Amino acid sequence: MEKLDVKDGKILYQLELDARQSYSNIAKKVRLSREVVNYRIKRLENIGVIEKYILILNLKKIDYESFKWYIQLENVDNEKFMEIINDFKKHQNTGWVTSCTGRWDLIVDFVVNSALSFNEITQNFLMRYSKYIRETRFTIELDIFHFKKKYLGSGEEQLKTPHLGGEPEKIELGKEDVKIITYLCENPRYSLVELAQKTKLSVDVVKNRVKKMKKNEFIQGARAQINNSKLGYSTFKILLNTKKISKEKQNQFIGYLSQNKNVWDVINCLGSWDMEVNVDVKNNVEFHNFVMDIKNKFPDIIKSYDTVEIFDNYKYNFFPMGKKILR
Numbered sequence: 001m002e003k004l005d006v007k008d009g010k011i012l013y014q015l016e017l018d019a020r021q022s023y024s025n026i027a028k029k030v031r032l033s034r035e036v037v038n039y040r041i042k043r044l045e046n047i048g049v050i051e052k053y054i055l056i057l058n059l060k061k062i063d064y065e066s067f068k069w070y071i072q073l074e075n076v077d078n079e080k081f082m083e084i085i086n087d088f089k090k091h092q093n094t095g096w097v098t099s100c101t102g103r104w105d106l107i108v109d110f111v112v113n114s115a116l117s118f119n120e121i122t123q124n125f126l127m128r129y130s131k132y133i134r135e136t137r138f139t140i141e142l143d144i145f146h147f148k149k150k151y152l153g154s155g156e157e158q159l160k161t162p163h164l165g166g167e168p169e170k171i172e173l174g175k176e177d178v179k180i181i182t183y184l185c186e187n188p189r190y191s192l193v194e195l196a197q198k199t200k201l202s203v204d205v206v207k208n209r210v211k212k213m214k215k216n217e218f219i220q221g222a223r224a225q226i227n228n229s230k231l232g233y234s235t236f237k238i239l240l241n242t243k244k245i246s247k248e249k250q251n252q253f254i255g256y257l258s259q260n261k262n263v264w265d266v267i268n269c270l271g272s273w274d275m276e277v278n279v280d281v282k283n284n285v286e287f288h289n290f291v292m293d294i295k296n297k298f299p300d301i302i303k304s305y306d307t308v309e310i311f312d313n314y315k316y317n318f319f320p321m322g323k324k325i326l327r
Contacts, residue, residue, distance in 0.1 A: 002047055002230045007032060011040055012049070012226065013153025019053045019188050019222035049230045055188040056146060056220040057181070057318040058164045061171050064111055064321075066095065066141040067118040070272070071106040074134040084129055089315045092324045093121060097315040100237070102308035104137075107237075111320055115140075139271035141165065145254060146220070149280065150261035151233075162220035165268070171216050176201060180209050181219075182322030188222035225316055233280040235310040236287050240275040241303045253294075253301050262290070273306075 004012075010030040014021060027037040044050045059066060073081070081099075088097045088108050096109035112118045118138075126133060143165035173181070179199040183190060192210070196203045213219045228235055242250075250268075257263045257277060265278035281287040287307075295302055 002049055004044075004049070004231065008040060008044065010153045011037060012044070012224065013149070015041075015050070015053075015224035016149050016152055016226075017223075019224050047230070048227050051225045051227050051313070052316070053188045053222060054225050054316055055181070055185045055222050055318055056162050056164070057185075058162075058168060058218055058220055059111060059318065060165055061168045061216070061218045062173055063170060064113050065115075065118075066144075067110045067112060067115075068096075068139045068141065068269070069106075069108045069110065069122060070104045070137040070139075071108065071133060072103060072135040073105045073132055076105075076132050080132060084132065085314055087125070087128070091121070092321055093117070094315060095317050095320050096313070098313045099311045100308040101311055103306060104308050107308070107310075111318070137272035139269040139273055139276070141267055141269050143268040145258070145266045146223075147258050147264050147266070149226070149264045151280065152226075164220060168217070171218055173218075176205065177209055177213060178322055178325050180206060181213070181319050184210075184219075184222075185317050185319045185322065225313065228280050232282055234283075234287075235278060235280050237308050237310060238277040238279065238291065239273040239306040239308070240277065241305065242274045242301050243303045245301055249301065253298055256297065257294070260290070262286075278310075 007030055011026060014026045014029055023034045023038045023041070026041075027034045030037065032040075041050070073084075076084070084106070085097065085099070088094050088106075093110050093112055094108055095111040096107070098107050099105060100107060110118050110121060112121070122136070122138075126136075141164075143163065146162040146164070176199070179201070180195060183195055183198045190198070192203050192206050195201075195206045195210075199206065201209075210219070245253075254266050257266050260279070262281055263277060263279050265276070267276040267278075268274070269276060279287070279290060281290060291305075291307070
């Protein structure tokens with residue numbers, strides 16, 4: 001576990017709020033010089049606390065869906081495990097690839113434009129690795145609420161919670177938009193000048209395109225991907241099956257979860273589970289107390305649940321198909 005001070009925590013919280021903020025803007029908010037903020041962020045990156053930066057997109061606006069595939073493996077040694085991981089990583093439709101402990105060994109998120117595409121992709125993987133795959137389940141993400149990791153900082157400053165899903169107004173992306181988004185997913189902290197250089201577009205074009213994609217809420221924000229183990233935290237995913245409840249009751253439950261400083265993702269889904277909750281905790285006791293709390297407070301909502309602990313993130317990209325579209 002890395003030793004971080006209060007100022008490091010405040011910087012991480014600012015990067016959680018908006019990872020595209022400039023060093024100068026962050027410096028004003030944490031009351032440090034720009035040079036010191038720059039140095040501290042570089043240090044946090046070098047020691048692996050900050051793994052990368054994530055651009056958050058509402059993919060439903062461009063008619064793409066997120067299918068999550070849960071995989072239980074068998075007869076797999078470390079070499080075969082990494083072969084499977086790397087095969088998922090290089091696939092042009094995988095947005096998230098992670099290993100975990102518990103009932104499931106892998107969770108792979110596919111960004112596709114149809115259920116048919118998801119089925120074709122997964123069937124190809126099953127044909128290649130059938131003797132190593134014991135069981136699979138899947139969910140389709142309907143609504144995603146990205147909350148801020150309030151345990152990183154004071155939590156005094158809040159921004160609008162990114163909401164991905166529902167039935168949003170559809171938009172069309174031009175080739176220039178796809179170029180910009182592809183590079184922003186590579187690193188959301190690229191400046192307008194850097195984006196212009198990489199996309200071979202003018203700064204004004206890049207600025208206007210980014211502004212438009214924020215206005216139509218395709219771009220929902222950007223955050224730092226933090227290695228929680230470096231801070232003494234573990235990430236658990238709770239997979240919930242819920243009882244038949246009203247929309248009002250569901251919103252009440254999500255509202256309660258949003259107030260917990262350790263909850264950072266709530267997902268309504270279709271498939272093997274009805275809801276997923278991502279929570280960062282310091283130990284198993286804290287996690288147990290959290291689960292017991294929501295079970296006791298919402299016995300009329302929670303029917304059954306399963307849990308996994310997220311171990312390693314191998315890939316995280318909301319727009320993995322960008323290069324394919326450009327080709």
